[in-house]
Amino acid sequence: MESINTTFPRRSLLAMAAAPLAAPLLSGAKKKIPVGLELYSVRDELKTDLMGTVRAVAKMGYEDVEFYSPYYDWTPAYAKEVRKLLDDLGVKCLSTHNSGQTFTPEKLPKAIELNQILGSKYVVQASAGRVTSLDGWKGVGENLAKAAETLKPLGLRAGYHNHATEFKPLEGKLPMEVIAASTPADVMLQLDVGTCVEMKVDPVAWIKSNPGRIRSLHLKDWSEAGGFQVLLGEGASPWKKIFAAAEKVGGVEFYLVEQEGSRFTPFETAEKCLASFRKLRS
Helix, strand or coil: CCECCCCCCCCHHHHHHHHHHHHHHHHHCCCCCEEEEHHHHHHHHHCHHHHHHHHHHHHHHHCEEECCHHHHCHHHHHHHHHHHHHHHHHHEEEEECHHHHHCCCCCHHHHHHHHHHHHCCCCEEEECCCCHHHHHHHHHHHHHHHHHHHHHHHEEEEEEEEHHHCCCCEEEEEEHHHHHHHHHCCCCEEEHHHHHHCCEEEEEHHHHHHCCCCCEEEEECCCCEEECCCCCCCCCCCCHHHHHHHHHHHHHCCEECCCCCCCCHHHHHHHHEEEEEEEEHH
16 A cells, blocks of 8 residues: 555564564464454444344354444343343354543443343443544543453453554644553554555554454455445455464454445445455465
8 A cells, every 4th residue: 555654653663572472372283264244334223123133244254243332221131131132143252342431430330230241241432522632632542441350350341443543643642652562561542444544554563563462353344446346356355364473462252244335235334345355365
């Protein structure tokens, strides 16, 4: 790719230098890494029939699903019904997406309860809202770090999911770099590939600058002409290099397909993207 930012601050460069040392610990023989679907991809279907939508996604061959913020309104009893369905289908929920407000002392306990019921491993902050300064982004990271301390003894981990904003330079730095520097290594940096590529930041360089922290990726493509409407593999993302870096250095544990829309129906889109993933990673 041309005109992409491959420059990171000294801290990240040191991490990149250490990456070859970390790689042997994280790689070895190519292992099977589960692929799931971020259910925002089928959001309208999910609102109408959650159970039927999860069944349809499992039938396609997805091994994991990621519920997004509306799940927070569930009762524990309903979460148990969803968990039973997942178990019956042989599908996991390894992570959930949550609003920034979830990571407060008042609201985090409910998220913990629901994620434990679902068998989730990562409670991911999906957005920070409007942040206008680097000090503000540092505060986001520090708050996430505090939440991570609460989650860790309970068998859960915190995570942060980027959008375009986190890769837009602010006061000479990328907000995503500030979040990485303000959080401990056990906080997952969930990489949304499409928005990273949209902002002309090299996703491979970003993965290598954060060894062991890119434990899941949102596989969303992007192109100048088609934006986020292109299917996985049709855009500008260097997928084979991304998979190689994620598996050798990033510490990826699972992949998640995400699609905001396309020329096909949501279910057709999800099915086509899964087929493309298998081809690209073969």
